[in-house]
Amino acid sequence: MVYKREKIASPVIRRLPRYYRFLQELERRDVVNVSSGELAELMRTTASQVRQDLNCFGEFGQHGIGYRVETLRAEIGKILGIGEYYPAVIVGAGNIGTTMANQILCTTECFNLVAIFDNSESKIGSVVTGLTVRNSAELEDFCTKTKVTTGILCVPREAAEEITARLYNVGIRSFWNFSHYDIMAKYPDTLVENVHLNDSLMALCFRIKQNELASMEEAQDNSK
Amino acid sequence: MVYKREKIASPVIRRLPRYYRFLQELERRDVVNVSSGELAELMRTTASQVRQDLNCFGEFGQHGIGYRVETLRAEIGKILGIGEYYPAVIVGAGNIGTTMANQILCTTECFNLVAIFDNSESKIGSVVTGLTVRNSAELEDFCTKTKVTTGILCVPREAAEEITARLYNVGIRSFWNFSHYDIMAKYPDTLVENVHLNDSLMALCFRIKQNELASMEEAQDNSK
Numbered sequence: 001m002v003y004k005r006e007k008i009a010s011p012v013i014r015r016l017p018r019y020y021r022f023l024q025e026l027e028r029r030d031v032v033n034v035s036s037g038e039l040a041e042l043m044r045t046t047a048s049q050v051r052q053d054l055n056c057f058g059e060f061g062q063h064g065i066g067y068r069v070e071t072l073r074a075e076i077g078k079i080l081g082i083g084e085y086y087p088a089v090i091v092g093a094g095n096i097g098t099t100m101a102n103q104i105l106c107t108t109e110c111f112n113l114v115a116i117f118d119n120s121e122s123k124i125g126s127v128v129t130g131l132t133v134r135n136s137a138e139l140e141d142f143c144t145k146t147k148v149t150t151g152i153l154c155v156p157r158e159a160a161e162e163i164t165a166r167l168y169n170v171g172i173r174s175f176w177n178f179s180h181y182d183i184m185a186k187y188p189d190t191l192v193e194n195v196h197l198n199d200s201l202m203a204l205c206f207r208i209k210q211n212e213l214a215s216m217e218e219a220q221d222n223s224k
Numbered sequence: 225m226v227y228k229r230e231k232i233a234s235p236v237i238r239r240l241p242r243y244y245r246f247l248q249e250l251e252r253r254d255v256v257n258v259s260s261g262e263l264a265e266l267m268r269t270t271a272s273q274v275r276q277d278l279n280c281f282g283e284f285g286q287h288g289i290g291y292r293v294e295t296l297r298a299e300i301g302k303i304l305g306i307g308e309y310y311p312a313v314i315v316g317a318g319n320i321g322t323t324m325a326n327q328i329l330c331t332t333e334c335f336n337l338v339a340i341f342d343n344s345e346s347k348i349g350s351v352v353t354g355l356t357v358r359n360s361a362e363l364e365d366f367c368t369k370t371k372v373t374t375g376i377l378c379v380p381r382e383a384a385e386e387i388t389a390r391l392y393n394v395g396i397r398s399f400w401n402f403s404h405y406d407i408m409a410k411y412p413d414t415l416v417e418n419v420h421l422n423d424s425l426m427a428l429c430f431r432i433k434q435n436e437l438a439s440m441e442e443a444q445d446n447s448k
Contacts (some may be wrong), residue, residue, distance in 0.1 A: 013430060017423035021404060044409065080426050081433030095323040102319050103421050110429035149432060174432050176425065180245060185268065191435060193428040195421065197327050199241035201400065202304050204417040205334035206237060208373060208398050209305030211415060 012053050016080055018043060019053070023073035035066035085112040087146055088176075091163050092154030093118040093126070093133045096178050100152055101129040114146055119159075139163075143170045152176040153183075236277050240304055242267060243277070247297035259290035309336040311370055312400075315387050316378030317342040317350070317357045320402050324376055325353040338370055343383075360387075367394045376400040377407075 022042045026034055036047040036054075043050065054060055054067070057079055061067045077083065088104070088111040090097045097116060104113045116128050119136040126133050134142065142148070151167040153160050153175060160181030167175075174191040175183050183192045246266045250258055260271040260278075267274065278284055278291070281303055285291045301307065312328070312335040314321045321340060328337045340352050343360040350357050358366065366372070375391040377384050377399060384405030391399075398415040399407055407416045 013427055016430065017420070017426035020426065021423070079430065081429040082426065084429065084433060086429065086432055095326050099319040099323045100421070104425070107422055108425050110425050150428070174428060176428055191428065191431045193424045195419070195424055196241070197419065198331055199245070200417045200419055201328070201332050201334050202241035202244065202306065203237055204374070204398060204400055204415065205305040205308065205310065206240065206303065207415045208310055209308060
């Protein structure tokens with residue numbers, strides 16, 4: 001597949017996993033063809049946006065027929081790197097670490113979770129999704145030997161800086177980051193996906209509050 | 225605080241929790257004043273962007289001095305609705321549900337987690353963050369009596385549709401959604417924050433793959 005990487009804007013990348021998800025669902029329902037209009041409805045966007053997005057990656061659609069669900073799903077999967085199973089390690093075997101281990105095991109074909117590390121005696125040796133939690137002291141040795149590509153940071157902010165440095169020093173350049181440590185500020189040559197659960201909660205809280213304020217204003221206006 | 229709600233663009237809302245986080249950190253480090261330039265560096269944006277963002281909410285800064293960290297943190301907190309403690313319930317006491325219960329308990333002042341529900345006999349009656357997991361059959365009764373504002377969906381896609389309908393029917397209009405069910409497609413009058421962990425993983429996978437392809441092309445170019 002030949003396509004111009006430099007052309008792909010970040011919002012398109014954000015949308016690709018959603019396309020993939022919707023196409024998977026259509027495939028499960030044995031839908032054979034899908035039009036850009038139908039995809040647009042699922043994605044809650046316009047047909048022309050869908051065509052523009054998919055054009056970034058080459059021509060999949062046929063005029064009057066639309067897209068073949070199976071082909072398009074497979075192509076987008078290939079573009080996303082699904083099936084690559086990049087070797088990843090989780091650092092931090094607490095609640096978030098355990099949840100993400102399950103997440104990777106059950107629902108993605110992007111990464112292969114090869115180890116989980118923790119520095120707490122109470123966690124080392126316990127079993128999470130079939131993996132025995134290892135001592136963080138072995139982090140560098142293991143990652144070098146196993147050619148790990150990706151670090152998943154499920155440690156508190158205070159520990160994240162040290163763990164990131166250690167992973168970076170053994171050549172790891174991609175991170176799934178649940179800590180609040182800003183990896184890219186110090187390591188601009190890394191690929192980072194941040195998941196800030198608190199930010200998401202705060203954004204929801206903000207919108208509830210705004211809604212309340214709007215209702216109150218409306219009530220005041222009506223009582224005038 | 226008077227400000228024009230309709231003016232606030234979604235990217236600004238996204239940035240507010242990050243401002244809040246950085247200001248909290250500055251406050252912990254006893255920093256008294258901060259300039260828009262310093263804030264910009266933390267946010268990895270420009271000083272004029274910072275000033276523009278904060279202007280949406282009124283004037284906090286003083287020329288030549290900058291912003292008072294404590295005041296600005298408190299004001300942004302008020303805007304975000306921090307301290308409101310909206311009553312929320314979690315549905316689904318699995319890994320994700322348990323993790324989010326901890327998350328809410330330990331790290332936010334936005335929501336007050338008042339109950340956790342599950343429909344599995346093995347989970348009902350167990351204790352999560354001090355709350356006894358309730359039978360989902362009691363969902364409507366409980367939410368009506370307790371005036372719950374927010375539902376946190378930690379159930380699989382298949383269950384999410386039914387649970388959303390039941391919560392919606394007792395007046396719940398805001399959701400923190402970990403399922404892949406598209407709540408807003410059916411209920412456009414709701415406030416929804418989606419957390420799609422898989423999409424985030426797939427986006428990371430895509431970027432690793434793109435990076436690999438770029439390195440391969442570079443190697444080919446060099447060998448010519």
